[in-house]
Amino acid sequence: MYPAAFDYRSIASLDEALALLAEHGDAAKVMAGGQSLIPLLKLRFAQPSLVVDIGRMKGMTGVGPHDGWLTIGALTRHVDLERARDLPRQLSLLSEAAHWIQGPFTTALRPDEILTEIRVAASSKPAAGAYNKLERKVGDFATVAVAVQIELEGGKVSKAGIGLTAVGPTNVKATAAEKALVGHEPTDAVIAEAARLAAAAAEPKDDIRGSAEFKKDVVRVYVQRGLKTALARAKEARA
Numbered sequence: 001m002y003p004a005a006f007d008y009r010s011i012a013s014l015d016e017a018l019a020l021l022a023e024h025g026d027a028a029k030v031m032a033g034g035q036s037l038i039p040l041l042k043l044r045f046a047q048p049s050l051v052v053d054i055g056r057m058k059g060m061t062g063v064g065p066h067d068g069w070l071t072i073g074a075l076t077r078h079v080d081l082e083r084a085r086d087l088p089r090q091l092s093l094l095s096e097a098a099h100w101i102q103g104p105f106t107t108a109l110r111p112d113e114i115l116t117e118i119r120v121a122a123s124s125k126p127a128a129g130a131y132n133k134l135e136r137k138v139g140d141f142a143t144v145a146v147a148v149q150i151e152l153e154g155g156k157v158s159k160a161g162i163g164l165t166a167v168g169p170t171n172v173k174a175t176a177a178e179k180a181l182v183g184h185e186p187t188d189a190v191i192a193e194a195a196r197l198a199a200a201a202a203e204p205k206d207d208i209r210g211s212a213e214f215k216k217d218v219v220r221v222y223v224q225r226g227l228k229t230a231l232a233r234a235k236e237a238r239a
Contacts, residue, residue, distance in 0.1 A: 001042055001043060001044060002042065003041035003042055003044065003047075004041075004044055004047045006041075006047075006048050006049055006050060006051050007049060007050045007051070008050075008051050008053065009050065009051070009052050009053065010053045010055075010056060011052055011053060011054055011056075011057060012056065012057060012058070013057065014054075014057065014059075014060075014114065014116065017030070017052055017054055017057070017114055018112065018114060020050065020052050021052065021111060021112040021113070021114070022112045024049065024050050025111050025112065026111045027048055027049040027050060028048055028049070028050040028051070028052055028111070029046060029048040029050070029051055029052070030051075030052050030054055030114055031051050031052065031053050031054070031055065032053075032054055032055050032074070032075055033055065033077075034055075037051075054075070054114065055075070057075065059073075060073045060074050060075040060076075060116055060117070061073040061075045061076050061077075061080070062076060062080075063076055063080060063081060063084045068121075069119040069120065069121060070119070070120040070121075071117050071118070071119055071120075072117065072118040072119075072120070073116070073117055074114070074115045074116050074117055074118070123151055123159075125151050125152060125153055125158065126151070126152045126153075126234045126235065126237045127149065127150065127151035127152065127159070127234055127237065128149070128150065128230045128231075128232075128233030128234040128236075128237055129147065129148055129149035129150070129161075129226075129230050129233075130147075130148055130225075130226040130227075130229035130230045130233070131145070131146070131147045131148075131226070132145065132146050132222040132225060132226050133145040133146075134218055134222070136209065141166070142165055142166040143166060143209040143210055143215065143218070144164075144165075144166055144167055144204070144215050144218040144219055144222065145164070145165045145166055145222075146162070146163070146164055146165075146198075146219060146222040146223050146226055147161075147162070147163045147165075147226070148160075148161065148162050148163075148223060148226040148227050148230050149161040149230065150181065150186070150227065150230050150231065150234060151234070152186075152231075152234050152235075155185055156183060156184060156185050156186075157181040157182050157183070157184060157185075157186055158182065158183075159182065160177075160178040160181040160182055160194075161173075161178060162174040162177050162178055162194070162198050162223060164198065164201065164202055164219055166204070166215075167202035167203060167204040167215055167216075167219060168202065168203040168204070169203070172201055172202060172203070174194075174197065174198040174201040174223070175201075176197045176198075176200070176201060177194040177195070177197040177198040177201065177223065178194075180193050180194045180197055181194050181227075186227065186231050191224055191227045191228065191231075192224060194223065194224075194227065195219075195220045195221070195223040195224040195227070196220060198219055198220065198223040199216045199217065199219045199220035199223070200216075202215065202216050202219045204216060
């Protein structure tokens with residue numbers, strides 16, 4: 001299927017792009033790389049009257065520290081994250097899974113807004129993350145995916161984050177699993193309990209990719225595997 005007809009503008013400045021969005025509202029869509037928008041246009045799930053191309057805009061690329069944050073320009077490519085040599089070891093998760101998600105193809109970004117930068121708090125304590133994704137073939141949508149991040153202090157987990165995707169209507173933050181980790185030494189038993197709680201938080205559906213029961217089990221295994229990987233990386237960062 002071909003997209004419906006639309007006007008196209010290639011924009012050189014953020015001010016010009018914002019002015020067009022303010023003028024056209026929901027009738028305009030922003031395109032950077034086009035990875036998500038172009039398929040939506042072809043399927044006619046999106047039918048804007050104007051496409052605002054910001055792919056050539058200057059000053060919105062790059063990765064680096066700034067005022068205690070790690071900043072990532074909105075036009076930074078995934079490969080730039082993979083190749084960035086100055087990323088703190090604690091932020092190893094970024095190289096694997098290069099989010100305000102409300103549903104499929106839906107974020108909290110308003111029609112007149114443009115994402116210009118992502119800021120990630122840079123910890124001074126030993127910290128690391130890991131990402132695991134089950135897919136039928138390379139580049140396919142995830143059947144199940146799990147991201148974890150932990151921070152250590154005095155041999156115990158001081159902060160923990162566990163995110164699940166493709167197992168609910170939106171991404172799932174496994175808060176009970178996170179709480180089971182914080183304040184405890186990350187023993188095999190503690191990690192196993194966190195993995196069990198994360199699986200319980202998942203709300204997958206039966207489909208051609210697998211049964212809900214199967215997907216919950218993958219969540220459990222991937223959380224356990226990810227936590228052990230993150231723990232090893234955090235200990236390496238401390239060293």
